[in-house]
Amino acid sequence: MNSFEFQNPTRILFGAGMADQLGEQVKSGGWKTVLLVYGGGSIKKMGLYDRVISQLQQVGAKIVELPGVEPNPRVTTVRKGIDLCREEGVDLILAVGGGSVLDAAKAVAVGVPYEGDVWDFLIRKAQIQGALPLGTVLTLSATGSEMNGNSVITNWEENLKKAFGSIHAFPKFSILDPTLTYSVPADQTVNGIVDMMSHVFEQYFSSTPDTPLQERLCESILQTVIENGEIALMEPTNYAARANIMLCGTYALNGGMISVGMQNDWATHMIEHEVSAIYDIAHAAGLAILFPNWMKYVYRERIDRFVQFAVRVWQVDPNGKSDEEIALAGIEATRAYFSRIGAPTRLADMGIGEEQLNRMATETVRFGTVGSFKPLNEQDVKAILQMSL
């Protein structure tokens, strides 16, 4: 295990009815002017918008709104939010929605005190030095954005989707009420399941030795998601299943808590960002397609980890099988699960062909090789994309 530092400053309020604690949170923080950030209107359909507004009004907060945050949020929307904060003297940003809304709100938060253009943070031209405080009410279990400092933003003028991570961007508080996810449709529930499993994969497939606790944490999250994901898809209002998935999503990408002292990979995410920067597909759809192919491309680097994955997570019976056969059975079980819950398995399923493969591969390695389990160069990335066609 490597030495590490770990800090996670986000306060979590988890459980049925916790959305009604919002007013109290705002009041106790002493915040007076709130930028309410939300998406295309699902929070209005589910009655959450009214619940949020009435609580903010009750505590006397002035409300400024940034509606219409896109799935795969855009830097143009973030810039609008930054302008609003400056014009209105906002002192709390409140994101109500899924990962896209939370990520956009984080980018607004870090952009307000910065004199240059917020996109500078995404292309690593500037370092984040501070942020406005951020609170969140999560409506979709997937990204872990509710308890980490990451944000993924798309720039359509340049066809780029880039991420930043900063201690300044962790929410001050996040309200996780599983009942708010009852209305999440089946396809988005599937995306969430794939996303959180992918986050664990990026941390679990590591070459750092002697990390048994971290490995078991990863394996238990994967098993819990696998079991409860299928239940939530059959019974969308099953509280236990929705709550378990929600907690898994938060743990899966929690500022690195489950993989402290381990080198992470993240190559597959880097590749996916370039796919969805060009094709605007759901992030998780890209991950479901790419991950089994990444696994097939790299498993020989450390076959023991893939054998452990197959046996512990997918209960592959090792008797009479070679390590190679066990590892491949685990990868196949992953692909079969994604397929069973309705995730896409090929880029062709999303209407994506060979045309932009070179560009995606080049852009993925813009800052050098990606990943650490097996560092991937442009040719490797292209090979994985080709396997995914």
Ligand SMILES: NC(=O)c1ccc[n+]([C@@H]2O[C@H](COP(=O)([O-])OP(=O)(O)OC[C@H]3O[C@@H](n4cnc5c(N)ncnc54)[C@H](O)[C@@H]3O)[C@@H](O)[C@H]2O)c1
């Ligand atoms: N910050 C991170 O750590 C991190 C990690 C992974 C991915 N991401 C990014 O997050 C984004 C995806 O976020 P996401 O997967 O949470 O999805 P999302 O926020 O894009 O939402 C997907 C859709 O679900 C709808 N929705 C949300 N809650 C709903 C509800 N309760 N009922 C009905 N519909 C609802 C939204 O309106 C939207 O149309 C991508 O841009 C991805 O790159 C961020």
